[in-house]
Amino acid sequence: MPFIRPEIATKMRDWREVLICIAVLLLGLWMTQQPGPVVKGVGLVVALAGGGLGFVAARRKRFAAEDAAPGVVTVDEREITYMGPIAGGSVDLDTLSVLRLRRQGARRVWLLQTEDGNALAIPHGAAGEAKLFDAFAALPGLHMPGLLAALEAAGDGSVIVWQRTMDPKGLRLTSGS
Numbered sequence: 001m002p003f004i005r006p007e008i009a010t011k012m013r014d015w016r017e018v019l020i021c022i023a024v025l026l027l028g029l030w031m032t033q034q035p036g037p038v039v040k041g042v043g044l045v046v047a048l049a050g051g052g053l054g055f056v057a058a059r060r061k062r063f064a065a066e067d068a069a070p071g072v073v074t075v076d077e078r079e080i081t082y083m084g085p086i087a088g089g090s091v092d093l094d095t096l097s098v099l100r101l102r103r104q105g106a107r108r109v110w111l112l113q114t115e116d117g118n119a120l121a122i123p124h125g126a127a128g129e130a131k132l133f134d135a136f137a138a139l140p141g142l143h144m145p146g147l148l149a150a151l152e153a154a155g156d157g158s159v160i161v162w163q164r165t166m167d168p169k170g171l172r173l174t175s176g177s
Contacts, residue, residue: 018061021054062148063133065108065125073128075135080112082122089120093135099142099162101150108151111158124151136162 004012012019028050031043071084081090091112100111101124108124110132122129136142142162150159 014064015061017057018054021050021057024050025054026050059144059148060130060133063151064130067106067125068127069107069123069125069129071123071126073122073126073131075128075131078135078138080120080122080132080135082120082126084123084126087121089118091118091120093138096139097164098160099136099139100158101147101161102158103153103156105156115164 002009025047028043028045028047031046032040034040034043071082071088074081074083078093079090080093082088091114095114095116096112097115098111098113100113102109102111102121110122110124112120112122122132136147137144139162147161150161153159
């Protein structure tokens with residue numbers, strides 16, 4: 001007989017990164033209660049690291065899809081590649097001009113449009129999609145809470161999550177929507 005129910009074990013496996021960060025945070029807080037200024041200082045650093053990494057881990061978990069979608073996503077040297085059963089392609093982050101999230105019922109699709117008008121559609125939940133979190137976070141001016149809110153929103157339609165624009169002097173500016 002297993003010690004932990006299978007459903008709980010699955011949830012703990014899904015949240016393991018966050019749980020590890022909580023354990024590191026608690027270890028750091030425990031160390032701050034021990035005697036000696038060096039141990040307290042190290043404990044404070046460990047607690048801050050655990051809290052900060054836990055914050056990022058929780059965002060990464062919110063980004064992850066609950067269901068699987070067809071295809072495989074890879075990110076290498078700022079280039080996002082999607083290989084699907086019917087279509088695929090690649091987009092360099094430096095040429096990305098618009099990042100959209102299209103919602104149709106329960107299905108979500110990332111639409112990456114380049115400066116020359118080419119587009120790449122990546123279904124939310126494709127294998128390796130977790131790598132997109134870090135790739136999208138590297139976009140200058142991306143508002144990550146807005147991206148997560150768009151991902152969790154209900155309804156159908158298309159939302160511009162990020163876009164690159166030009167100011168009147170020809171300088172590149174970025175803005176999150």
